[in-house]
Ligand SMILES: CC(=O)SCCNC(=O)CCNC(=O)[C@H](O)C(C)(C)COP(=O)(O)OP(=O)(O)OC[C@H]1O[C@@H](n2cnc3c(N)ncnc32)[C@H](O)[C@@H]1OP(=O)(O)O
């Protein structure tokens with residue numbers, strides 16, 4: 001207890017910079033702007049792999065060979081179909097449900113109908129990780145279709161994971177460019193160390209609770225606008241500004257009101273987020289191809305204006321907003337698409353946590369009153 005004179009114990013607010021465990025899933029250099037999944041640079045992965053390969057890499061630690069990939073992709077395809085109870089659950093939701101709220105609830109319900117949900121064996125947890133990773137995109141698509149009053153679609157046999165995700169979202173066979181764009185979004189969002197949602201998943205699994213509980217919690221953390229929810233705030237901003245020539249006035253006003261620029265700043269990167277350039281490039285291309293470059297143009301102008309003003313770079317959520325818009329994804333779904341990718345990272349971390357567990361229980365610096373006694377109710 002403190003009398004106000006003792007030196008305060010060190011508190012690392014938000015645990016910033018604190019190393020809470022060893023992890024071999026990803027390496028991030030905030031100074032260099034470098035991101036490696038299991039030792040592979042994301043620039044290399046973005047160019048040369050698809051999401052199934054990246055999910056395999058995150059779970060197993062190595063990239064698959066041809067046969068391993070075939071087997072893993074077939075397994076993912078099997079798990080991609082929604083159990084009938086889950087489809088009925090999505091249909092029972094109010095049509096105007098917030099998609100991340102629907103997704104969080106649906107994953108919790110998915111645990112109810114998984115006969116292995118409480119099986120703590122490594123093999124069962126591994127199967128559940130693949131099942132959850134396969135299921136998440138189908139659920140996101142189902143939530144979109146339900147909100148639009150359209151029939152929920154089953155995955156189409158023979159399509160890749162990214163292709164099926166686009167197909168189930170939109171109800172039409174995607175073009176090669178659309179498949180590439182979805183793969184890029186899925187690969188780049190898949191993993192990012194001890195971020196808030198992954199840490200949430202690890203905290204929950206470290207109590208030896210089940211993987212469905214951990215992922216339900218992670219979705220709740222990702223939903224927040226300081227984390228994955230920022231991409232929805234960014235698109236709202238782009239639409240509010242409306243044209244590139246209005247950016248400077250808008251930025252001035254936000255700065256004068258001490259507001260936050262969503263999609264800028266990062267807890268780890270002091271230099272450019274290495275994922276941003278990929279999203280930016282593709283957003284520019286798709287914006288031109290769709291004959292609607294305005295949202296890219298506003299984004300580019302915002303980056304040029306905000307970066308020198310607050311000395312913060314844009315993060316992964318910034319150009320992913322205009323990119324997802326150009327991919328035809330409704331803005332309310334942007335964070336769900338992030339979740340459909342990050343599920344691979346979450347699961348890799350949950351498996352890692354179970355494999356070398358220690359309950360996560362930091363302490364706090366007490367700032368409340370000194371010990372006191374309860375007065376009779378009439379004297380309070
Ligand atoms: C996938 C992801 O989660 S990426 C992040 C997505 N979130 C956003 O884009 C929201 C906007 N950004 C932010 O709120 C922050 O930069 C965060 C949450 C990402 C990181 O927060 P921190 O680790 O505290 O960053 P940092 O130490 O650099 O921030 C210090 C101060 O810089 C300023 N700052 C940081 N980012 C911004 C911003 N985007 N706009 C204005 N000022 C900012 C603030 O004064 C901040 O203090 P505060 O949080 O008390 O207001």
Ligand SMILES: O=C([O-])CC(=O)C(=O)O
Pocket residue numbers: 191192193194195196267268315316
């Ligand atoms: O790492 C973080 O703090 C945020 C995050 O999830 C990411 O940038 O992908």
